[in-house]
Amino acid sequence: MNKQTAKQPSDRAAQLLDAIGQVRERYIVEAQTWSPGRARNPDVTDTAAAESRCRPRLSWRRGLVTAAAASLVLLLGSWFGLYRAGLWPAGLAGTQTTSSTGSAGTATAADRAAQAATGQESSQSSQIPASAAGEASQTAAASDSSPQGTAGLPLLVIGLSDDGSGATAAYGQLYLEQSELADHNPWTEDADITTLPVYRNLRTIMPDTQSISGTGGSDLLQQLEQLAAALQLTVNWDDLEAPVVYPSSEVLHSRESLLASSQQFDSLQTSIDGIQLSVSGIGAYTLNFDPDSGLLLPDSLVFPQGAEAQADTLPANLLSTTPEQMLALADYVLTQYSQVIQMDQPVIELHTRYGYVAPEADGSNGLISKSYQLSIYDKSGTLAEQMLNYAGRQLSFMVTELDSSDQNPSGGAYISLLRQTNQLDQLEKLGDYPIISLSEAESLLQAGQFAVSQGPQPTPDLDKLLKVEMVYQINSWDYDTILPWYIFYIDTSDQAPDIGLHSYIAYYVPAVDPQYISDQSVWQGGIN
Amino acid sequence: MEDKQIVELYWARSEQAIHETAAKYGRYCRSIAWNILFDDEDSKECVNDTWLRAWTNIPPQRPGLLAPFLARITRNLALDRYRREHAAKRGGGQVELVLEDLEGCLSSPERIEEQLDEARLVDSLNRFLAGLSARDRCVFMRRYWYISRISEMAADYGMSESKVKSILFRTRKKLQRHLLSDGIKL
Incomplete structure (x- = not known):
């Protein structure tokens, strides 16, 4: 039934x-085959996105039986893939990890950025609001785990936002070597933690009005002013663009109007000398550069960051770019943009992502991919702050190739985007909650008290445990309660075809003592 | 017949390529066209035009996966036909509803004079999609690429229609903010 339309959709819509129609093939294929919560098909191999299922349920997909039934999800860009880097700032004793590829112990751009940041006000060193900051109690003596000490803590309803869209637990990954699973998570198994802060996420979409939370005008103006000053740019305060949050369609254009308004805004933007500056929250900004204003990369740092090939290509031969090259690129960007990067101790996290679409029965028409994803987080502050930064405050950048021309026959590339996200600027601390030990979490896991995004799943065999970590789950609007989770990576390679890659499923157990979790039905045995 | 062999038939300029393509992907392409045009005859014509377009483009192209290659052609042809005819025919297709949805991703009701760089927009969309969970991405693609109905998606995914709508709403708002921060004004 057609809905009566109030107006003609615009040409821009x-x-x-049309542009959506031009997105990558892997997303077109993925959308045909993905299915939530189905039992794993042992003949189907999961890809890096691994929430997929072969499920020719729709009649219109029967024409794709072989390709669609065997094809799998390709997802690049999950925050959950890992690679052991090697660029450790000197002096981070106790956090050193070994790496097969990286260098360690030398002064890096991260050191220089940290040194450059010491002149900044301390309020900029951590973007967690003072009202929300909490510290991990790192010794038993420091924390009182008696009921009286934790009395008054509200029970937590975890994982789900009002419509159940939250708690999308990270999905299984493909990996070539187990060393790729190493990471720079500030949490380690020997961290002696008894409590960690838990927060309510105030970035919400109200279910009744669907109004969206944003940021106040004065805060955004301050952020823009700081960003422009760091770039030594002068803002024209009468040439701004500040859209009011949904459901309003109003846009304000001047400093005066923003200061006079009590509304909240999606972002605040302006363009100066070929650079578009956009701030969307406290410590959250995006810089878009054109070829003239962007940082031109030296030839040694111009290389592909991803590749796709026929499925019979050996994963090791997919991409010539090495992790060392990617780390050198990140180091260069950190150095060149140190004046704007709002991190005291930036640490580079390099993720290796594989994707796979199974070929047809005769081995044809499959697809395999490999790419790198870089992110940088601030490893300053308490362990809790580091963990929150790791999950919710990250720096990323994009490299764009230049077209070859008479003036520039070799082409080249430049930094076209620099983005710092901050999903921590609207958190309300609920309290410091007791944290269960790793052995307690393992017991819960073996008792079937876990959540997965590929359910239902049998209780995992801990003999196939690849790795365990603790992370906060943060994603704007999707999680009402921000709390730490244990994540157990269980190898599932015996269920996958022999393609030279291995696979695993991630099992999630809340790290908070279960007596403080009010509704365990939403995660017991699985999500979805 | 596998895709590789079908593609070789195109390169050999054998009309058997069309027959094999139709046999393997006819229903798939027809469903894509139907979701947009909501008319049997128009959908059939659109699919026939898809085969012709494939014949014209292969060679020089040599697609690795025929399904998305053909799907794109069908989708574009169907949308073009819809735009030519939608003033006369309002048969209950989803395109108008989808376009109304996408209005919500527009950053400003004010007229934007500068030329939109499509390549930059597509690149931004790819990065946006890469950052979504598979569930949210698939729901988004089913709605805005395949133009599937909400009720169909809810049934396929075992979700309520309100949940599908909620996921789409959140994803559109995230897309709006993503495009804004990428400096893309729609």
Whole structure:
């Protein structure tokens, strides 16, 4: 039934629809085959996105039986893939990890950035609001785990936002070597933690009005002013663009109007000398550069960051770019943009992502991919702050190739985007909650008290445990309660075809003592 | 017949390529066209035009996966036909509803004079999609690429229609903010 339309859709909406039609093939294929919560098909191999299922349920997909039934999800860009880097700032004693590829112990751009940041006000060193900051109690003596000490803590309803869209636990990954699973998570198994802070996420979409939380005008103006000053740019305060949050369609254009408004805004933007500056929250910004204003990369740092090939290509031969090259690129960007990067101790996290679409029965038409994803987080502050930064405050950048021309026959590439996200600026601390030990978490796991995004799953065999870590789950609007989770990586390679890659499933157990979790039905045995 | 062999038939300029393509992907392409045009005859014509377009483009192209290659052609042809005819025919297709949805991703009701760089927009969309969970990405693609109905998606995914709508709403708002921060004004 057609809905009566109030107005003719704009040409721009049609352009967006056309552009959506041009997105990567892997997403077109994935959308045909993904299915939530189905039992794993032992003949189907999961890809890096691994929430997929072969499920030719729709009649219109029967024409794709072989390709669709065997094809799998390709997802690049999950925050959950890992690679052991080697660029450790000197002086981080106790956090050193070994790496097969990285260098260690030398002064890096991260050191220089940290040194450059010491002149900044301390309020900029951590973007967690003072009202929300909490510290991990790192010794038994420091924390009182008696009921009286933790009395008054509200029970937690975890994982789900009002419509159940939250708690999308990270999905299984493909990996070539177990060393790729190493990471720079500030939490380690020997961290002696008894409590950690838990927060309510105030970035919400109200279910009744669907109004969206944003940021106040004065805060955004301050952020823009600081960002422009760091770049030594002068803002024209009458040439701004500040859209009011949904459901309003109003846009304000001047400093005066923003200061006079009590509304909240999606972002605040302006363009100066070929650079578009956009701030979307406290410590959250995006810089878009054109070829003239962007940082031109030296030839040694111009290389592909991803590759796709036929499925019979050996994963080791997919991409010539090495992790060392990627780390050198990140180090260069950190150095060149140290004046704007709002991190005291930036640490580079390099993720290796594999994707796979199974070929047909005769081995043809499959697809395999490999790419790198870089992110940088601030490893300053308490362990809790580091863990929150790791999950919710990250720096990323994009490299764009230049077209070859008479003036520039070799082409080259430049930094076209620099983005720092901050999903921690609207958190309300609920309290410091007791944290269960790793052995207690293992007991819960073996008792079937876990959540997965590929359910239902049998209780995992801990003999196939690849790795365990603790992370906060943060994603704007999707999680009402921000708390730490244990994540157990269980190898599932015996269920996958022999393609030279291994696979695993991630099992989630809340790290908070279960007596403080009010509704365990939403995660017991699985999500979805 | 596998895709590789079908593609070789195109390169050999054998009309058997069309027959094999139709046999393997006819229903798939027809469903894509139907979701947009909501008319049997128009959908059939659209699919026939898809085979012709494939014949014209292969060679020089040599697609690795025929399904998305053909799907794109069908989708574009169907949308073009819809735009030519939608003033006359309002048969209950989803395109108008989808376009209304996507209006919500527009950053400003004000007229934007500068030319939109499509390549930059597509690149931004790819990065946006890469950052979504598989569930949210698939729901988004089913709605805005395949133009599937909400009720169909809810049934396929075992979700309520309100949940599908909620996921789409959140994803559109995230897309709006993503495009804004990428400096893309729609």
